[in-house]
Amino acid sequence: MTDAIEIEALRKTYKGSKGQPPKEALKGIDLTIPRGSIFGLLGPNGAGKSTMINILAGLVIKSSGKVKIWGFDQDVNPRQSRAAIGVMPQELNLDPFFTPRGALEVQAGLYGVPKKDRRSDEILDLIGLTDKADAYARTLSGGMRRRLLLGKALVHNPQILVLDEPTAGVDIELRQMLWTNVRRLNEERGMTIILTTHYLEEAQEMCDEIAIINHGALIKRDTTKNLLDLMDAKTLLIEPQGAAPAQFDLPEGVRMERKKDGTFVFDYSRGKTSANAILDAVKAAGIVIEDVRTMEPDLEDVFVELTSGK
Numbered sequence: 001m002t003d004a005i006e007i008e009a010l011r012k013t014y015k016g017s018k019g020q021p022p023k024e025a026l027k028g029i030d031l032t033i034p035r036g037s038i039f040g041l042l043g044p045n046g047a048g049k050s051t052m053i054n055i056l057a058g059l060v061i062k063s064s065g066k067v068k069i070w071g072f073d074q075d076v077n078p079r080q081s082r083a084a085i086g087v088m089p090q091e092l093n094l095d096p097f098f099t100p101r102g103a104l105e106v107q108a109g110l111y112g113v114p115k116k117d118r119r120s121d122e123i124l125d126l127i128g129l130t131d132k133a134d135a136y137a138r139t140l141s142g143g144m145r146r147r148l149l150l151g152k153a154l155v156h157n158p159q160i161l162v163l164d165e166p167t168a169g170v171d172i173e174l175r176q177m178l179w180t181n182v183r184r185l186n187e188e189r190g191m192t193i194i195l196t197t198h199y200l201e202e203a204q205e206m207c208d209e210i211a212i213i214n215h216g217a218l219i220k221r222d223t224t225k226n227l228l229d230l231m232d233a234k235t236l237l238i239e240p241q242g243a244a245p246a247q248f249d250l251p252e253g254v255r256m257e258r259k260k261d262g263t264f265v266f267d268y269s270r271g272k273t274s275a276n277a278i279l280d281a282v283k284a285a286g287i288v289i290e291d292v293r294t295m296e297p298d299l300e301d302v303f304v305e306l307t308s309g310k
């Protein structure tokens with residue numbers, strides 16, 4: 001089965017305006033996103049996330065590279081590739097004079113959905129706006145407007161739903177509602193979900209797989225589980241007093257390295273062994289311990305480490 005999204009050597013350079021130099025927002029990204037997944041695109045502000053999804057949505061023209069959406073090459077089948085994707089944008093760009101029902105109908109029209117195939121009532125129900133179907137958008141709360149944006153992204157029944165920073169500035173209740181809806185769309189309709197966020201927690205909670213981008217480059221792409229396993233990784237540093245043997249028995253799964261200054265560096269998994277077990281092994285080898293330090297990265301640290309200095 002082909003992937004939902006196939007991106008190859010994707011580059012985008014924005015022209016510099018008012019004497020500014022050109023801005024290289026994407027520097028050759030290769031990425032595939034499997035069908036049926038909930039995929040997180042993680043990165044700090046300015047990393048290039050919006051540029052990437054705007055290219056997917058056909059709103060920004062790429063400088064070079066290849067983009068296939070649901071198997072359709074954007075350059076060869078622009079209409080089909082656009083029809084396969086729906087985007088819930090970051091900004092609340094709603095026409096204040098439309099009602100939710102009106103906004104959904106107009107959007108469906110823009111996507112060429114014939115009247116008989118429109119599902120406005122179903123969508124209004126899904127986003128919890130049936131009661132407000134005929135109220136002007138300007139009378140809707142911020143949360144309701146966000147839900148309407150989600151509804152608009154769904155009018156053409158896309159296979160892929162993209163959510164750009166869906167919970168930025170959103171209260172807990174709305175966040176929960178959004179996630180419930182998104183999970184339902186994924187589980188019941190098999191919709192592929194892509195979300196951008198700079199909250200690790202959010203990506204952790206929602207996504208099967210995560211790609212981390214920074215300064216326009218892909219830093220890491222892995223299953224959420226593997227990234228969390230990285231969190232499980234711990235490091236213990238032991239400085240020996242005097243001479244110490246180069247090799248000795250260690251608990252299973254512990255990796256040992258020796259720094260130039262003689263410090264032992266033990267990498268181990270918290271789930272499998274403990275610092276005490278390593279200390280015992282060190283003592284059993286006859287080593288006198290001068291100093292002990294531990295390092296415990298959480299995903300935030302992993303992220304900072306991966307994205308710093310690149």
Ligand SMILES: Nc1ncnc2c1ncn2[C@@H]1O[C@H](COP(=O)(O)OP(=O)(O)OP(=O)(O)O)[C@@H](O)[C@H]1O
Nearest residue numbers: 014015023025043044045046047048049050051052
């Ligand atoms: N239209 C534009 N013209 C020039 N530069 C742009 C334009 N749009 C974005 N950029 C620049 O490209 C880089 C990537 O921006 P992008 O919006 O894709 O990042 P992002 O990861 O989505 O960040 P955010 O989370 O703030 O939306 C930034 O340095 C940004 O200033």
